Amino acid sequence: MDIPAGLKYTKEHEWLKVEGKTATVGITEYAQGELGDIVFVELPAQGTVVKAMQSFGTIEAVKAVSDLFSPVSGKVIEVNPGLEDDPMIINREPYGGGWMIKLEISNMEEVDKLLTADSYRKLVE
Amino acid sequence: MSYIPNTDEDRRRMLEKIGVGRIDDLLRPIPKNLQMKSALDLPEPLSELALMQEIEKISRDNKSGLTIFAGGGVYDHFIPAAVETITGRPEFVTAYTPYQAEVAQGTLQVIYEFQSHICRLTGMDAANASMYDGASAAAEAASLSLGKTRRSKIVVSETVNPLFREVIGTYLSGRDIDIVVAPHKDGTTDFNRLEAAVDDNTACVILAQPNFFGLIEDIEIGAEIVHKVGGHFVAVIDPIAAAVLKTPADCGADIAVGEGQPLGIPLNFGGPLLGFFAVKQELVRFMPGRLAARTEDEDGHPGFVLTLQTREQHIRREKATSNICTNQALCATMATVYLSLMGRHGLKRVALLSMERAHQAAAEIFGLPSFEPYFKGGFVREFAVRTPIPAKELIEKMIDKRGILPGVNLGRFYPGMDDALLVAFTEKRTESDIKSLGAALKEFTADAVLSKM
8 A cells, every 4th residue: 555655644645745845645555545535625715824733625426425623734835726626536636736835834843643654654554 | 994014923023033022121221210101182183074184173383475574594485386387297396316318307407407507596506406495505505615625614604594594503513624604794794804804724604695684795805814714605595586686706705605596486375495505616516415527428419418417425425514315305396486487687687676565664664753764875675674562562463453464573683683673675665565565564654653753
């Protein structure tokens, strides 16, 4: 299973890619596989303030809907515009074109509390 | 004849299984003084014939055949015979939520056409398969806004139907939602007070067009106010008046709801009614209830299905904005047939005729001594009259003595407005009906008017 080493992870199956004070958020390969065909993603508007491990949106597959949890606190600075027309890109490229939001991280310490690729792998395998 | 299918033996075995000696033991937690020991005080069973005769006798106490000037949400419009004939076809009467597209194409097509009619009437992008009534549709609109915006406050104008406001309160009770009522000033929403009540925790503003007093409001102001804080604007409309007014979509509504009873559904002693619910495209996924859609099968033939079901409670579960998984199929079919028969021009004629009658009646009533408009302002088909005697008294006298139901007593909903009568008009009220209304209003208030002189 693809669990890129450079990313951080949550127990709720989101990934976080940190670049300076900016973080990109998406869901893992494992999560997309469990959900199946994704039909819709409800994301917050740009400028929304989100808190660590609180729901920032929902993801709808054909048979289930799940909350999306933000790995860290911060302000939404960008939302993936491609998901509206093609939500299944999350199934195809969970770590690439299927990214969801970009955050301006408000507390870098929260990043250290997240799972590494190795500990996330232990969780799902 | 007993309708309880279990025998004494069945009951004995069930009690034995759960370890209880007698059924009465199950009732032990109920205090003795609350338990009824004697038999119910009911008459002996009757034969079918005797029962029909008894019920007919009771029904003679009803005041039927009244000339109706009461509105306040439901209206006495003419219903072409074809509405009942077509709706009464067994294929429609037996229709329930049509999960199985392969056996429900007719029903799904009717729902799709109903939705299309509602979209045309409101100018909105998508309508659902219907709701129980206008009041629950308004409550569902509030619920959608609260769920979508993740806020916890709504602002409702005092001029929205008081019964709708009551249902909204019931729906949202127990959810820790702040419901603020924005007061009216001289019969229309006080937009300064409304603006003061709206903040960045406000999910939606709800206004009615025309409002409960029959008056036209500048609802666009409300839309602007709530859009500034990123909330939704919910417009509650009268579907007949809508034929001659600017559409909710053009007024900035994100959600348009209303009572569909005027569209071919009888007054029915208060129900069943028909709610309609329409939204802008971006809210389609958060809309309550059923949604029918047109599609193509694998051979390219057109067909109809229920669509976007991930919106619904059985998939979204606790994350759904609504628990509603049904519609008001039979009444929606009536409205679909009615709107198909009327067409765009016919519906507009109904609205214009109702409006013409209302304005004729206003001239008649306000020409009488001691009757004046309760509020000033433009109206379509309904207006409030200040009465020289309490409206309740006037209504009772006119029902008893003249067979006229002259309107709704506004004091029932608005404290201090006991001298306000809300009078409504449809194309069914003739000029002679209006003359009779004027004559009866004059006659039953003559004593009060004289004593004041």
